[in-house]
Amino acid sequence: MSIIELKDVTKTFNAATVPIHAVGGVDLTIDEGEFAAIVGPSGSGKTTLLNLIGGLDEPTSGSIIIDGTDITRLKPGERTRFRLRNIGFVFQSYNLIPVLTVYENAGFIMELRGDPAAERDRRVRRLLDEVGLGDRLESRPSRLSGGQQQRVAVARALAPRPRFILADEPTANLDSHSAENLLEIMARLNREENATFLFSTHDPRVVKKARRVITIEDGAVASDKRMPEERAVHG
Amino acid sequence: MLFALSWKNIWRNPLRSAVVIASIALGLFCGIFATAFMNGMGRQTVDNAVTRELANIQLHEPSFVEEPLPSRVIPGADSIFAALRADTSVKAVAARTGVTAMAATAKTGAGVVVKGVDPVEERRISRLPDDIITGNWFEGNRRNAAVIGGKLAEKLAAKLKTRIVLTTQNREGELTGGAFAVVGIFETSNSTFDENTVFVKRSDLSRLIGAEGDAIHEIVLLLKRNESTDSMAAMVKNAYPGLSVRTWKEIQPEVGMMESLMRQMMYLFVLVILFALSFGIVNTMLMAVLERRREFGMLMAVGMSNRRIFSMVMIETVLLSIAGGVLGMALGEGAVAATAKTGINLSSLGKGLAAIGYSPLVYPYIDAGFFGGLCLLVIVSGIVASIYPAVKALGLNPADAVRSET
Numbered sequence: 289m290s291i292i293e294l295k296d297v298t299k300t301f302n303a304a305t306v307p308i309h310a311v312g313g314v315d316l317t318i319d320e321g322e323f324a325a326i327v328g329p330s331g332s333g334k335t336t337l338l339n340l341i342g343g344l345d346e347p348t349s350g351s352i353i354i355d356g357t358d359i360t361r362l363k364p365g366e367r368t369r370f371r372l373r374n375i376g377f378v379f380q381s382y383n384l385i386p387v388l389t390v391y392e393n394a395g396f397i398m399e400l401r402g403d404p405a406a407e408r409d410r411r412v413r414r415l416l417d418e419v420g421l422g423d424r425l426e427s428r429p430s431r432l433s434g435g436q437q438q439r440v441a442v443a444r445a446l447a448p449r450p451r452f453i454l455a456d457e458p459t460a461n462l463d464s465h466s467a468e469n470l471l472e473i474m475a476r477l478n479r480e481e482n483a484t485f486l487f488s489t490h491d492p493r494v495v496k497k498a499r500r501v502i503t504i505e506d507g508a509v510a511s512d513k514r515m516p517e518e519r520a521v522h523g
Numbered sequence: 524m525l526f527a528l529s530w531k532n533i534w535r536n537p538l539r540s541a542v543v544i545a546s547i548a549l550g551l552f553c554g555i556f557a558t559a560f561m562n563g564m565g566r567q568t569v570d571n572a573v574t575r576e577l578a579n580i581q582l583h584e585p586s587f588v589e590e591p592l593p594s595r596v597i598p599g600a601d602s603i604f605a606a607l608r609a610d611t612s613v614k615a616v617a618a619r620t621g622v623t624a625m626a627a628t629a630k631t632g633a634g635v636v637v638k639g640v641d642p643v644e645e646r647r648i649s650r651l652p653d654d655i656i657t658g659n660w661f662e663g664n665r666r667n668a669a670v671i672g673g674k675l676a677e678k679l680a681a682k683l684k685t686r687i688v689l690t691t692q693n694r695e696g697e698l699t700g701g702a703f704a705v706v707g708i709f710e711t712s713n714s715t716f717d718e719n720t721v722f723v724k725r726s727d728l729s730r731l732i733g734a735e736g737d738a739i740h741e742i743v744l745l746l747k748r749n750e751s752t753d754s755m756a757a758m759v760k761n762a763y764p765g766l767s768v769r770t771w772k773e774i775q776p777e778v779g780m781m782e783s784l785m786r787q788m789m790y791l792f793v794l795v796i797l798f799a800l801s802f803g804i805v806n807t808m809l810m811a812v813l814e815r816r817r818e819f820g821m822l823m824a825v826g827m828s829n830r831r832i833f834s835m836v837m838i839e840t841v842l843l844s845i846a847g848g849v850l851g852m853a854l855g856e857g858a859v860a861a862t863a864k865t866g867i868n869l870s871s872l873g874k875g876l877a878a879i880g881y882s883p884l885v886y887p888y889i890d891a892g893f894f895g896g897l898c899l900l901v902i903v904s905g906i907v908a909s910i911y912p913a914v915k916a917l918g919l920n921p922a923d924a925v926r927s928e929t
Contacts, residue, residue, distance in 0.1 A: 344824055344922040365828065372826025379925050383821035387531035397825050399524050456925075 291452050291484055292318035292341055297350035299336050299507075310336040311347070311507040318452070318486055323478045325487040325498035333507035335456060338488040342375055342454045343367045355451055372401055376445030378455035382437040384429040384444075390416065391425040394443040401448055408447070415443040419473050435466025439473060446477060452484035459491045471497045525831060529838035532811070533846070540843060543807045547800050547847025548854060551897070554796040555855025558789040559887035560867070565785035566888050567712070569749070569771075572778045574650045575711055577771040578617070578743035579752045580759060585767040587740055593622055593732040594694045600739035603763060607744055612751050615647035619741040620728045624691035626671075626721060628679045635675065637689055637721045639728030639738075648745045651709055651722075658683045658707035667727050669703035672717030673710040681705050689721065693733040701731045712883070790896060797900055800847075801908040808840050808912035819916050820924025829917050836913035837906060844905030852894055859887045 299311040310333045318324060326334045339345040340352060343359045351358045354374060359367055376397075384393045395412040416422050419439035421432075429437050438458060445453050455474075459467035475497055477483050487494050495501055503511040533540050573579055582603065587595035597603065600618060608616045620639030625632055642661035646652050652660035661668055669687060671679075681687055683705055690700040703723055711717055729738045746755055752770050760768040772779030812819065822832060866884040 339922040342824070368823070368826050368828055370826075371824065375826075377821075377824050379821060379824075381817060381925070383817055383925060385528070385818060387528070387535055400825070400827055400831075 289320050290317045291320050291355055292316070292486070293353040294341070295351045295353070297337075297340060297347045297352060299333075299340060299345065300348045303348065309507055311340065314350070314504075314507070314509055316502065316509060316512075318484065320451075320484055321478070321482045322500055323475060323485050323498055324500035324502060325489050325494050326502045326504055327489060327495055328504035328510075330490075332504045334488045334504045336507075337504060338454055338456055338486070341486065342377065343371050372397070374451045376448070376450035376453035378438070378441050378445050378453060378458045380457040380460045382429070382434070382441045382461075384437055384440055386429050389426050389428060390421055390432070390440050393429065393440050394447055397444055398448045403448065411447050412443070415447055416440075418477065419443050420469075433466065435462050435470060438462060438466070438470055442470070442474060442477070446481065446483055449481075449483075452486060455485060455487045455489075457489055457491070458487065459489070459494055464493070467491065467493050525835050525838055529835055530842055532835075532839050533843055536811070539807060539810070540846075543803060543843055544847040544850060546803055547844060547901075548850035550796045550800045551793070551848060551851025551901070552854040552858065554793040555852065555889065555897070556858050556887065558792055558893070559855070559859040559863075559889040560885060561785050561792075562789060562889055563863075563885050563887040565782050567886065568778055569782050571712055572775055573749060573771050574745070575654070576649075576713070576716055577774050578648055579746040579749065579771055580744040580756050581769050581771075581774060582742040582744075582759065582763065583740065583767045583769075585765075587621075588767045588769075591621060591623060591740065592696070593692055593734070593738065593740075594696075596734070596738045596740055597742060597766065600742060603766075604739075604742055606762075607742065607759070610755075612746055612748070612755055613744050614747045615644075615745045617641065617644045617648040617743050617745075618725070618737070618739045619645075619743065620725050620732070620734075620738045621740045622691045622728065622732060624689045624721070626675070626679060627688045627690065628681050628685060630680045631678070633675060633678050633719070635689075635719050635721045637691065637723060637728060638741075639723055639725035641725050645722075648743060651711065654709040654711050655707045656710045658705070660707055661722075661724060662706075665704070665706065666724075667701060667703045668706040668724065670707035670709060670722040671705055672720055673708050674714050674718035675721070676705070676708050678718060683708070687721075689723075689731070691732065693731070694738070695733065699731060699733065701727070703727070789893060790900070793897060793900060797904040801904045804840060804844060804905070804908040805911055807843070808836065808909060809915060811839070812836065812912045812916045816919060816924045816927045819919050820921045820927065823919065823921035824925055832916055833913045836916050837909040840909035840912070841902055841905035844901050844908070848898065848901035852897060856889070856894070859889050862887050 294314050294316040297311060297314045301308040301310055314337065326337060328334045336345065340347050347360055351360050357370065359370060362370055385396065388396065391412060394416055395408045398408040398411065413422065416425060419442060421436060421439055424432065429440065432440070459470060462470060471493060474485055478485055487498065489495065498515065500514045502509060582597060584595045584597050604616055604618050607613055617640065622637050624635055624637045626635045646660065656673060660670060671681065676682065679687060685705045686702045687705060688700055688702050690698060693699040725737050729736065732738060746752060756768055756770045819832065863886055866886045868884055870883045
C-alpha cells in the first residue's frame with residue numbers, strides 16, 4: 289500500500305528572474321514499510337525532493353499525495369498540523385533541544401501532539417531502550433556523542449508513530465562505527481515497527497542498507513532499484 | 524510545556540539573561556525609588572498643608588473669602604461648630620478669627636495674616652505647635668501673646684519677648700492696634716507661611732477688632748481620612764448653603780495639582796524606563812532567536828504551529844521581564860522601606876525646598892496598588908518587546924533553518 293505518491297512534481301526556484309529547475313516532473317511512489325534511499329550528487333535535487341515530500345516546501349506544479357491527502361492543496365497551518373500528525377523528521381545535525389534531557393527530547397513531539405502522558409512515558413522509555421540510551425534518560429544532549437544524539441533524534445521521530453520518517457543525510461556527521469550502529473537501529477525499527485524510512489543521502493553505508501535506492505540526477509529520477517530483501521536485514 | 528521550555532530557554536545563556544534581568548531590575552529599582560521619593564515629597568506637601576495650614580475643609584462667610592474684613596464673621600458659628608464636631612468622620616474642629624495686619628517692631632515692619640486661635644482647640648487640629656523651635660505654644664494665661672514664624676522673626680528682627688505691634692482694621696473699618704509679645708517661634712517646611720503668619724489667642728484678636736465675644740471668621744475641619752474630603756465638603760455645602768465651603772485643594776489648588784501630577788508622573792516615569800529597557804530586551808531576544816535558527820527550523824518542521832512558536836518567544840520574553848521586574852520591585856520596595864522610617868535628609872537643598880513648600884526631610888512612600896500597576900506594565904512591556912523577535916522567528920524558512928550553522 290503506497291503512503292507517498294508524487295505525480296509530475298516540479299520545483300523551480302527564482303521563476304521570475306533566473307529560473308533554476310531543481311525538480312522536474314518526478315513521479316514516485318513509496319510503500320508502507322519501505323526502507324528507501326534517495327541518492328544523487330550534490331545539487332541533484334534530492335534534498336529539495338525530500339523537503340517537498342515533507343511539506344516544508346511547495347512544488348511549482350504537480351501533486352504530492354500522502355495517505356490519500358494532497359498536501360499541496362493544504363493551507364500552511366493545515367500543512368504544519370499534517371506534519372505533526374503524519375511525518376517524522378531526522379536531520380543531519382540532530383537538532384535536539386539542548387535545554388531538555390534525552391527523555392524530554394524523545395517525548396517532545398508526542399507532547400506537542402498532546403498525547404497522553406502515560407502513553408508517552410511508555411513509548412519514550414521503550415524507544416530509548418531500543419536505541420541503547422535507556423540509561424541516559426536524564427542526560428543533556430551536550431553530554432552525548434554525535435551518534436547518541438542522532439539515536440535520540442530517531443527515537444523522537446519514531447515516538448508518535450508517524451506514517452513515515454524522512455531522514456536527511458542522517459549519518460553525514462557520524463563516524464563509521466556510529467553510522468553503522470544508527471543504521472542497524474533504524475533497520476531494526478523498520479522491521480519491528482513497520483516504520484517507513486526515506487533517506488536522502490550521499491553515504492554508501494546507507495545505500496548499502498537500503499532496500500530501495502532511488503537515484504536523482506538533474507532533478508529527475510534516473511534510476512529506481514529495489515534490492516534483495518536479505519540485504520537490508522543482514523546488512 | 525511551553526512555559527517550562529521557555530523558562531529553561533532563558534537559562535541557556537545565563538550570563539546574557541542575568542545582564543538583562545539585572546538591567547531591568549536596576550531600571551525598575553531606580554524608577555520605583557525615584558517615584559517613591561517624589562510621591563513622599565508630594566504627600567508631605569499635602570500633609571503639611573492639611574495638618575499645619577489649611578486642614579481638610581474651611582468654612583467662611585462668602586464675602587470674607589473675597590476680602591477678609593473683620594466684620595465678615597460666620598453667622599451662627601457656635602451651632603455650626605457644635606454640629607460639625609458631632610460628625611463621625613470629623614477628627615477635630617477649630618474656630619478662628621482672621622485678619623490681615625501690619626506687624627511692626629522698633630526696627631521694621633511687614634504685612635502679615637493674623638490668626639486668632641483657641642490654643643487647645645488648635646493643637647487638636649494642627650501640628651504647628653510641634654514646630655515651635657523657641658518658646659512655647661501659648662502656655663499660661665498671658666494676654667496678647669503671639670507665636671510667629673522663624674522667617675518673620677528674622678525679618679522683624681524679633682526674638683522671644685520682643686513686642687510687636689499689630690495694626691489692623693476693627694469691625695467698623697477703623698484702624699486699631701495692639702502690642703503683642705512673642706512667646707514662641709515656629710518653623711515649618713513652608714517658608715512663605717513662616718514669613719507671613721502670626722498666631723494670637725482668639726480672644727485677644729477679637730478684643731482688638733472690637734468684637735463682642737469671639738469673632739469667628741473661619742471654621743476648619745480636620746477629617747479622619749483625607750480621602751473623604753470631597754464627599755464631606757459636599758455634605759457641608761449642602762447643610763450650609765449660605766457659607767463658602769472649600770477643601771484644601773480649592774484653597775491651594777497648586778498643592779492638589781502637584782499631588783495628582785505626581786501620581787500621573789509615577790506611571791509615566793516608570794513607563795519611560797520600561798520603554799527604554801524594552802529595546803535591550805528586544806535586542807537580547809533577537810539574538811536568542813537568531814542563535815537558535817536551526818532549532819526554530821526543527822520546531823517548525825516537526826509541526827509546531829506558528830501560534831505556539833510565537834507564544835514560546837513571547838513567554839520567554841515576558842518571563843525574562845518578570846524576573847527582572849520582581850527583582851527590581853523587591854529592591855525598590857526594600858530601599859523604600861529602609862528609608863521610609865528614617866527619611867532622606869536633603870538639608871543641603873533644604874532652604875530651596877522650603878521656599879517652595881517642601882520639607883528637607885523626605886520620607887519616600889509608595890502604595891501597594893502601584894506595584895499591581897507596575898506588574899501589569901512589566902508584563903505588557905515584555906509582550907510588546909517579544910513581538911519583533913517572535914515575528915523574526917516565524918519568518919524563518921524551516922527547510923533552510925534546519926540546515927543553517929546556528
